[in-house]
Amino acid sequence: MDVAGVREEGSETIFERTSCFQITDGVPLLTFDPSVENFLSIMEAISKLCGDAKEESFEASEIEQFKSMISFISEWKQFYFCEWMPFCYKPKTVNFTYQTESAEAKNAIKGIKLPHFSSAAIPKQVEKLPHTTSALDNDDFVFHVGGSVWSLDWCPRLYENIDCDVKCEYLAVAAHPVGSEYHKIGEQLSGRGFIQIWCFLHLVGKEELLNPRGIALPRLVSALAHNGKVAWDMKWRPSDAVDSKGKHHLGYLAVLLGNGSLEVWKVPVHTLVNFVYAGCHTEGTDPRFLKLQPVFRCSRLKFGERQSIPLTLEWSPSASRDLILAGCHDGMVALWKFSSQLSSQDTKPLLCFTADTVAIRSLAWAPDDSDVECSNLIVTAGYEGLKFWDLRSPYRPLMDVCPVQRAVLGLDWLKDPRCVVIAYEDGIMRTLSLTKMANNMPFTGELMTRTKQQGLHFQSCSFFAIWSVQVSRRTGLVAYCSSDGCTRYFQLTAEAVDKDSSRYRKPHFLCGSLAEEGPTLSINTPLTSVPLPKQPLVSKVAANEARPMQALCSYDDYETRNNSSQKKRKGNPRKQASGEGVQDIEIKGDKSRQNVARFPPKIVAMHKVRWNMNKGSGRWLCYGGAAGIVRCQAISLR
Template sequence: MDRDVSGHLNAYSRAALVVRLPGDEADFNRPIGLFESSEYAVSHPRAKDQAAVSANSSNRVEPDGAVFNCGGHVATMDWAPSQPGAHTLHLAVAAHPKDRQQNVIGRALEGPALLQIWRIGTGPPSLALGLCLQGGLAWDCKWQPSQAPPASGLGLIAVAQGSGEVSLFDIPDPTEAILHPDKLRKGKGRADSLSGTDRLVDLPLCASAGAGAISGSLVGCLEWLPSTPHDLLLGGCWDGTIACWRVGALLASAGDLGSSAGPGQRSLQLLLHFPAADGPVRALAWAPAQLAGTTSDSAHRHLVAAVGHTTYLRVWDLRDSFRPALQVDLPQRWRFSVQWLHDPAGLLIAEDCGALRWTSLDPFFRRERMPANSLFEGNNSGPIWSTHMQPHGEQAFYAGDNGEVGMLHIARGDRYVSADAHHCLAGMRQEEGRLRVLSAAEMTRRNGLFGRKGGDPASLKPSEQAILSIRCSQSVRDPQAGIEYAWLAHGTAAGIVHILHVNV
């Protein structure tokens, strides 16, 4: 059955965004419309009269990066699980509709929205699927981790919608979805001439959990258990509570309180809901699976770090949720992102003052230097909105309000994290009505992130250049060049997502 998706399309701005990419001439503007993309290669500058090189051309220049327009404020992104060495990846992007660019947290929303699945790899980025939602917007989306990607489809994704519903969708292979639309409800509307609109689909739910089952709490962030069998899903709520569900096969009975599942799909069982903070929970992190001392040690399945609008850093043991297992007093600041590392053992936290905080969890190190904190501050005062560790790597990436993308190298075995390990990778600047993408070399000349001397004083930056979400893909080995690389995605408030080719 077809469904009219014109409301979902009209929810997003179709105005072309003007972008200047690295290698472009100073007076060259690139208009990028909704669901459109453009590549660039710094080593091969493109003149304004040069025709675009076809993705199928044999003389195609391998790009250093690309940008695409998703139509609204990029709230969150996540890479789908992939086969080792796969050169084509998929990125889920949650962009807020044009009428919901700014929202009151903790207030339920409704209305049409899209979860966009983009194909990244060979050729320019393209919209592979657009998943139609009715929950106003998506606060967060997370793919279920997988040791071995599913035999068919892209995998299972959890979405925290503005309505308070946590929804699970089994995302099909985009090629199969387009070739066999009879398997799903495919969208149609008055705007089918717009690029990518034939890829908008209305998938059946695998399972869902409403806010009513957790006393009306609205989920704002999600996190899957990183260790096998990846059967636990955490939700951090705007009222300071945390919920935990077990995801499994469909129960023979009617299901659990607050859970509904589609035919032949999965169950979503609420295990726990408890107060964890005195303000909104903005980010969660499970303990790494490597913390398990033996195969029978399951402590890592129960330890969770939570940060948000609170003065405390708290680590919770889900087996005893009446009090935190660890509580560290921190300055009065808001914290938006947290990464839990195994080696060295510690937490990397993004703060609203434009700083990164490293808190060591090594018990021997904490005896030497209490409270074992390192704080890295740059020249800019805007908040750092997002951090992400390269999967199985030693690079932590981060970005924030100043539009700058940084990398922090955290070597295994090191107890101290040095400010000298920071590097600037790229940047965004709002200049004369257009968004300019800056390369690492241009950022170095501008005294970018954590510049020591000569940097401009902190100033208020245009909101369009703010980078709100950053995610690094799994590494891919290039056998010809003998190097490993990854794709680093970061999304802006303007609606532009920048994909950067980085060596890891």
């Protein structure tokens, strides 16, 4: 193996070609390099490019603190690269496809092999592929993280070097081990698991920096071990103000583990990890694979004989940002007050109350952190719909909104426009206008008589479950992903929220999609200028007809139809893209033909979508799911 080429010529850093970086069919590809020396030299080069803190700036007390918190894992090679171990993921073979103006044809780059922990830059087009492409001018990446992805979160930038035009973004990824794709809800799990921290570079200026190749591609910088087998959710502690103390740590990461525990880790920057590693490592260890002692933890939530397993969490947006809210598998909600000085203690929650009869899939704090009253308000979501609570008196909800008996899988509460965006298991997205609802509330003291749809309006966004939705606070773009492998976005406006009319709604666009083609995964890039047509409501037999739904039944039906020969759908690309997963069939006993939905393969499902909230990086979006492929791309603002 070639040694990583990072050398100095005067004041210039030269990055030479390595065997871990290559360009295959025009696709820049970076594979995992097991060499510790190569990793250290590359990360030193990245630190110089980004103007990160140098070793001389580390205080002795801070070094000693992290020495006591960090344990390097000696068995990482066996754990990740032995076929019988739970984190030995098989390579993925992918095709990069591109939508064209013609509905009958797609351009494609086929047969790109992505080993475990590898990444690739997606070329912008197939024709005239550049064979000397720099990754620094690319704005679309994919990387192979391993198993099913259920949680993603961008690291908030605590320290900003305003004199540097190269930005390093960090992304935390929770991927399940092999064989742990599905679990019984509420089951307590145990075993080795990892939270992955990836980084990549992007440019703000400085054209002369476009010479390095491979340096900017996403790479694994940390794999943080835990004993919960899986992580159901994780969130970085938010930070709006630039913090000079943030030079030596990435931030506080709260993690909900499969064993039912909550842990908060103080994650050090890689320069500090490498410095500690150089002074106390043992043979066979690697600075990327480590275990951190939590600075805050709650080992279990138990009430009598019943243990609650937390599934989703949120940090408070108030000025102190020291409250952690979690929703559990049995409808329980728990609240903790965070302190980084309680590492040796098992902390109990400040408050627990029952918010639903089944799992809490999503929850949120009121977004107005400047209002003292709002700092105590939250909303929870489950099968019983939305419930708004005042944490000072959580004995009954302030208000509940349950327009339909459908499970809510995701939500986002916004300050401007004042609304809650809600994603459902049936592919419907609803927007609750809090302004309109407040204006329609009576002031007579009498009981309010209103319909269930008061302040609500909906749109059909997918034929299948929408697993995640988030609104960018910097751009106002709403991104959502679903089990059909598609990730979409649209612009949210105050007119669309408050006037409740379809003519004010902005068009939806496709970010990208994932499809299964035999043993190969197809990663599709759409035409950026073509909006998606409105989704029709898929064949649901009318409520007054005494017959079961024929379409949404089983994966066996999908596979039977998929394996049979079918004629290609002809028409314009907009109709073709929207028609994937939809088919005209004749309902038994009914001669009329109806649109029905075919279940997509489980492996293409997208579970999580997250916007980058850092200054200058608001266009970056990441999403991942069952296939273990995460895509990060800069979304063009329209």
